[in-house]
Amino acid sequence: xxxxxxxxxxxxxxxxxxxxxxxxxxxxxxxxxxxxxxxxxxxxxxxxxxxxxxxxxxxxxxxxxxxxxxxxxxxxxxxxxxxxxxxxxxxxxxxxxxxxxxxxxxxxxxxxxxxxxxxxxxxxxxxxxxxxxxxxxxxxxxxxxxxxxxxxxxxxxxxxxxxxxxxxxxxxxxxxxxxxxxxxxxxxxxxxxxxxxxxxxxxxxxxxxxxxxxxxxxxxxxxxxxxxxxxxxxxxxxxxxxxxxxxxxxxxxxxxxxxxxxxxxxxxxxxxxxxxxxxxxxxxxxxxxxxxxxxxxxxxxx
Numbered sequence: 001x002x003x004x005x006x007x008x009x010x011x012x013x014x015x016x017x018x019x020x021x022x023x024x025x026x027x028x029x030x031x032x033x034x035x036x037x038x039x040x041x042x043x044x045x046x047x048x049x050x051x052x053x054x055x056x057x058x059x060x061x062x063x064x065x066x067x068x069x070x071x072x073x074x075x076x077x078x079x080x081x082x083x084x085x086x087x088x089x090x091x092x093x094x095x096x097x098x099x100x101x102x103x104x105x106x107x108x109x110x111x112x113x114x115x116x117x118x119x120x121x122x123x124x125x126x127x128x129x130x131x132x133x134x135x136x137x138x139x140x141x142x143x144x145x146x147x148x149x150x151x152x153x154x155x156x157x158x159x160x161x162x163x164x165x166x167x168x169x170x171x172x173x174x175x176x177x178x179x180x181x182x183x184x185x186x187x188x189x190x191x192x193x194x195x196x197x198x199x200x201x202x203x204x205x206x207x208x209x210x211x212x213x214x215x216x217x218x219x220x221x222x223x224x225x226x227x228x229x230x231x232x233x234x235x236x237x238x239x240x241x242x243x244x245x246x247x248x249x250x251x252x253x254x255x256x257x258x259x260x261x262x263x264x265x266x267x268x269x270x271x272x273x274x275x276x277x278x279x280x281x282x283x284x285x286x287x288x289x290x291x292x293x294x295x296x297x298x299x300x301x302x
Contacts (some may be wrong), residue, residue: 002149003027003061005141009126009134020070021131023138027146030062031299032126046131053132057139060254060301061146065135080110088113153297154247160290161240162164164264167290168240171271171283178283236267257298264291 008022026248035045035054053064080088088110105113205237239260246253246260268291 002029003145005138005145006171007131007134007138007141011130021134022068023131023134024066025112025135025138026054026064027058027061027064027142029299030060033058033060034062035065038064040069041068042133043067046128049132050135053135053139057143059252067131067135088213128183137300141210150301153301156297157247157294160294161244163290164236164287167283167287168236171280172230172233174280194219204264221253232267232270236271239263239267254298254301257301258295260289261295261298265295 004024006022006024008020011019011021033055035051035058037050038048050065054065060143088105092105109170243260243264244258246256265288268284269288272281272285
């Protein structure tokens with residue numbers, strides 16, 4: 001499911017003073033879990049711990065974690081330590097003792113040689129724990145956002161379940177009616193053929209009549225078996241009940257719903273293949289449209 005969360009905190013980090021650490025987490029729809037990181041070099045060592053945190057809390061979605069470090073004086077040089085200044089002074093005297101024309105070090109030279117123009121971020125154990133805690137807060141905010149979206153998806157799925165139940169209720173009474181109509185057609189056709197008469201004796205005609213009736217009933221029975229969708233409707237109702245139960249229970253449900261949606265689609269397809277009237281075909285098509293809409297959303301649910 002989609003979601004977004006961001007949070008920030010201040011870190012006290014040695015000579016750099018106060019540093020602002022910010023974490024952003026973005027999540028978009030995906031059937032599987034795909035985690036990517038955009039971290040500054042100073043925080044790269046925290047990636048394994050952050051990945052473990054994400055995979056523990058999130059099971060589906062394309063998740064991107066961004067972190068940034070900022071401080072108000074990050075472009076200013078820091079003061080070299082006394083030991084470094086003394087070392088540079090000793091080196092300067094040694095060089096000037098040999099090279100009489102060598103110039104003295106400037107302030108810029110001292111800052112450059114001491115490395116004080118490049119701020120060094122200290123990623124110690126305390127800082128790593130702060131990064132982890134801040135990311136945990138962002139993850140919880142993201143989960144809350146995804147939960148709100150999940151509630152909206154649940155309402156949509158329940159609405160579609162109701163529509164599917166209505167369509168199934170419409171399909172059920174059609175089958176006995178179709179069987180009765182087809183049996184009457186078979187009987188009328190054979191009666192019409194027998195009414196043409198012939199030169200046969202009464203006994204022969206009676207036997208032929210009985211055979212015609214038996215054949216008509218057999219064909220009507222075969223037709224009834226061929227178009228019977230009671231089993232499909234029963235399984236469809238069972239799948240709908242199970243989906244309803246899972247939605248009410250909550251928790252991780254995406255993969256279970258994936259499977260049940262596939263089964264719903266199978267039953268709707270079978271219903272359409274057994275259709276012999278336009279009304280039953282319409283019901284099958286409407287069912288498949290609803291099921292496909294459910295499939296698209298279910299793939300986003302964790």
